[in-house]
Amino acid sequence: MRRMTARPANAHQARLLKLLRDGGPNSRAQLGDQIDLSRSKLAVEVDRLLETGLVVADGLAASRGGRRSHNVRLNPGLRFLGVDIGATSVDVAVTNAELEILGHLNQPMDVREGPVAVFEQVLSMAAKLRVSGLAEGFDGAGIGVPGPVRFPEGVPVAPPIMPGWDGFPVREALSQELGCPVMVDNDVNLMAMGEQHAGVARSVGDFLCVKIGTGIGCGIVAGGDVHRGVTGSAGDIGHIQAVPDGRPCACGNRGCLEAHFSGAALARDAVEAAQQGLTVELASRLEANGTLTAVDVAAAAAAGDATALDLIREGGNRVGQVIAGLVSFFNPGLVVIGGGVTGLGHNLLAAIRTQVYRQSLPLATGNLPIVLGELGPTAGVIGAARLISDHLFSPA
Amino acid sequence: MRRMTARPANAHQARLLKLLRDGGPNSRAQLGDQIDLSRSKLAVEVDRLLETGLVVADGLAASRGGRRSHNVRLNPGLRFLGVDIGATSVDVAVTNAELEILGHLNQPMDVREGPVAVFEQVLSMAAKLRVSGLAEGFDGAGIGVPGPVRFPEGVPVAPPIMPGWDGFPVREALSQELGCPVMVDNDVNLMAMGEQHAGVARSVGDFLCVKIGTGIGCGIVAGGDVHRGVTGSAGDIGHIQAVPDGRPCACGNRGCLEAHFSGAALARDAVEAAQQGLTVELASRLEANGTLTAVDVAAAAAAGDATALDLIREGGNRVGQVIAGLVSFFNPGLVVIGGGVTGLGHNLLAAIRTQVYRQSLPLATGNLPIVLGELGPTAGVIGAARLISDHLFSPA
DNA sequence: CAACTTTCTCCACTCACAGGACAAAGGAGA
DNA sequence: TCTCCTTTGTCCTGTGAGTGGAGAAAGTTG
Numbered sequence: 001m002r003r004m005t006a007r008p009a010n011a012h013q014a015r016l017l018k019l020l021r022d023g024g025p026n027s028r029a030q031l032g033d034q035i036d037l038s039r040s041k042l043a044v045e046v047d048r049l050l051e052t053g054l055v056v057a058d059g060l061a062a063s064r065g066g067r068r069s070h071n072v073r074l075n076p077g078l079r080f081l082g083v084d085i086g087a088t089s090v091d092v093a094v095t096n097a098e099l100e101i102l103g104h105l106n107q108p109m110d111v112r113e114g115p116v117a118v119f120e121q122v123l124s125m126a127a128k129l130r131v132s133g134l135a136e137g138f139d140g141a142g143i144g145v146p147g148p149v150r151f152p153e154g155v156p157v158a159p160p161i162m163p164g165w166d167g168f169p170v171r172e173a174l175s176q177e178l179g180c181p182v183m184v185d186n187d188v189n190l191m192a193m194g195e196q197h198a199g200v201a202r203s204v205g206d207f208l209c210v211k212i213g214t215g216i217g218c219g220i221v222a223g224g225d226v227h228r229g230v231t232g233s234a235g236d237i238g239h240i241q242a243v244p245d246g247r248p249c250a251c252g253n254r255g256c257l258e259a260h261f262s263g264a265a266l267a268r269d270a271v272e273a274a275q276q277g278l279t280v281e282l283a284s285r286l287e288a289n290g291t292l293t294a295v296d297v298a299a300a301a302a303a304g305d306a307t308a309l310d311l312i313r314e315g316g317n318r319v320g321q322v323i324a325g326l327v328s329f330f331n332p333g334l335v336v337i338g339g340g341v342t343g344l345g346h347n348l349l350a351a352i353r354t355q356v357y358r359q360s361l362p363l364a365t366g367n368l369p370i371v372l373g374e375l376g377p378t379a380g381v382i383g384a385a386r387l388i389s390d391h392l393f394s395p396a
Numbered sequence: 397m398r399r400m401t402a403r404p405a406n407a408h409q410a411r412l413l414k415l416l417r418d419g420g421p422n423s424r425a426q427l428g429d430q431i432d433l434s435r436s437k438l439a440v441e442v443d444r445l446l447e448t449g450l451v452v453a454d455g456l457a458a459s460r461g462g463r464r465s466h467n468v469r470l471n472p473g474l475r476f477l478g479v480d481i482g483a484t485s486v487d488v489a490v491t492n493a494e495l496e497i498l499g500h501l502n503q504p505m506d507v508r509e510g511p512v513a514v515f516e517q518v519l520s521m522a523a524k525l526r527v528s529g530l531a532e533g534f535d536g537a538g539i540g541v542p543g544p545v546r547f548p549e550g551v552p553v554a555p556p557i558m559p560g561w562d563g564f565p566v567r568e569a570l571s572q573e574l575g576c577p578v579m580v581d582n583d584v585n586l587m588a589m590g591e592q593h594a595g596v597a598r599s600v601g602d603f604l605c606v607k608i609g610t611g612i613g614c615g616i617v618a619g620g621d622v623h624r625g626v627t628g629s630a631g632d633i634g635h636i637q638a639v640p641d642g643r644p645c646a647c648g649n650r651g652c653l654e655a656h657f658s659g660a661a662l663a664r665d666a667v668e669a670a671q672q673g674l675t676v677e678l679a680s681r682l683e684a685n686g687t688l689t690a691v692d693v694a695a696a697a698a699a700g701d702a703t704a705l706d707l708i709r710e711g712g713n714r715v716g717q718v719i720a721g722l723v724s725f726f727n728p729g730l731v732v733i734g735g736g737v738t739g740l741g742h743n744l745l746a747a748i749r750t751q752v753y754r755q756s757l758p759l760a761t762g763n764l765p766i767v768l769g770e771l772g773p774t775a776g777v778i779g780a781a782r783l784i785s786d787h788l789f790s791p792a
Numbered sequence: 793c794a795a796c797t798t799t800c801t802c803c804a805c806t807c808a809c810a811g812g813a814c815a816a817a818g819g820a821g822a
Numbered sequence: 823t824c825t826c827c828t829t830t831g832t833c834c835t836g837t838g839a840g841t842g843g844a845g846a847a848a849g850t851t852g
Contacts, residue, residue, distance in 0.1 A: 028831070037810095038810045038811070040809075040833080041808075063819070063829080064818095065819060065827090067831075068817070068829085068830080069830055158758065158759045206626050218725065222618050227726075229602065229727020229728070230728065233757060235725065236725070237724060241717065244640065324636075329632070329725070330630055331630035331632070333626040361629060363628075364632065433841095436842080437840050459797095460798065462849055463800075800845105800846085800847075801845090802846095804844105807841100811837105812833105813834085813835105814833080815832080816831075817828100819826100820825100820828100822824085
């Protein structure tokens, strides 16, 4: 199949494409109710979209008491690739133009191996999805990396946990390999966009999305748009001081949030506790696997292990304290907690909520839901697909 | 003089009005260079603006090598009122449509006396400016209050330091009294808008404006627009925890930033130090005036008093620590420090800078100026005038 | 005084868009 | 089955937005 190259010619067409993406197949009449255009003008624009091939006819809809309408929908052959590169694993998914996931792969990987090795793996995963019949090529790809990105160019800048990527032209390189347009963003921002598109943050204009994985980051959505900051490092809350004169952090300071709570810190603390003989539960798991992760801590807590519970609570308190400050500052309408450690579930959430509701002003917390993300590991790839579709569904 | 009631009829006219406001009198030709419109269309819109009276002819400009151009400018008779209500004083100013201050009054006042008493004072100050020949009436007014505001309605909500104002219809009441459109906002947001319009933040799209007066607040500008949060309480950083288990705060928590550093906290600490005999300088001032303010501390520090210097440094460290967190989170392109305590000047700034540059990530601080506000006490009233002019210079 | 520049106005043409008339297609009751 | 009503989609015309060029008006420079 030949790939689509067309782009919307004007703002109306862009609007229509996004309505069809977010609302599925629809008739001209119903589209007219959602857009400020006359029936005649709308028909013209729809016809033009049909000519480009971005949109196709989709049969007759059921009658609503009169003549049946001719539905249109986004070309069902369109394929987006969503890539979410984490610190220790990579997710690759294929979606259709409505951003529904058609296939999804996840593989462990070390981002420190550098862009060349990682891209090799990403491309082979993409190829696997392609030969499985889900796609014959891609119309666009979005990719998230665990560090700051100079957004317009799609280039990582000074990423602490992936030094080899500094300045690597991710967008350009991937675009050449895949032969389609590519957009690059921070993985946390993509998670926020994912939850905004299809998760708990639907229809919320101002929210924070805190991702607790190997590290900690925060996606900021203000007025419906992601706030990236002047150098693309906005949301980098892992190195906010959480404990005065606290633990030394890899960044050179002391007491950083990340040094006290994150997937990595939690695992380290769990091993320590097990070795000190504080917890049989964790000790036996340590003996069995040779190492511990957040998953072990979650399981131990679920089994009633007091030490594991304490670790989670203490961590939640730290994160909650920082989030409380951010809530006072930003006054969001929603806080989403996501990332690898969401397996810690309700215990973590409870600790965070306690801190935020206690420390922030009532006006800011009065009607502030603090919830777990809904999409889990798919948030990132959905956000990636959303990123590229937002780009392609805008006038050229 | 009859007041203007016209508003721009479309986005082009709005754009032109703002160009004339920010750039002063100008010719059609030069306006055409700054706006994406053909000469002919532009001429039509300018003519329509001339008809409304918002814009007037302003004679011939000097030749630029050819025919001399007919300048136009905003009607020089337009008058905006800018009101900045602080915790302990009120500023009222009159500006022209180009937001130049024509007259400015400042009076002490206690905001806790409630809206009725305060408005009486504001109106009498406005009347004083009016009879002095600066204005015969106002075309619009902007007003800042020291607390959260439900922006669309112009109503303060749950303001901690001015409980009597909760729910008072400031916008409606003042609009009735003055007989002109009124917009209401948080005083810190207006300070940010002031510095953005005419101060250090010109041409910066993302910045923070920290106002340290009786309390502490932070104006947030993202993508050129003020971020107010979902309940209008964004930027309320005075109650972020700065010291774990620190001093008790009026809000009920402990260790809030405001409890450790602000105009009020600094004065209290200075009195304490004087009474403990730690500083001759401050003690003699205390004896002379019966009380101490931030101004006394600044003077003592300037005179070389070590205790005063310590107070300033310690306070700057506290604020700096909080700002460091906000910088990591928001990644601004500029941080402006303003408010009553800017008299503390370079000592304060040095302490803040030290903390931010040490604690935030290099990528976020690499090219981040941290400077004092340029406009001093006029920032608020200029911001207020800017607020109402932005409103009136938008299509109705 | 001639040649060149810049500014401003006028006019013709194109395109975007609204809104109404009308045809096509269906439903529901008599 | 027929009639009336509803909904959908198309066609056509009128209006206003906007461009671009021609040319007049007003300067400067040599």
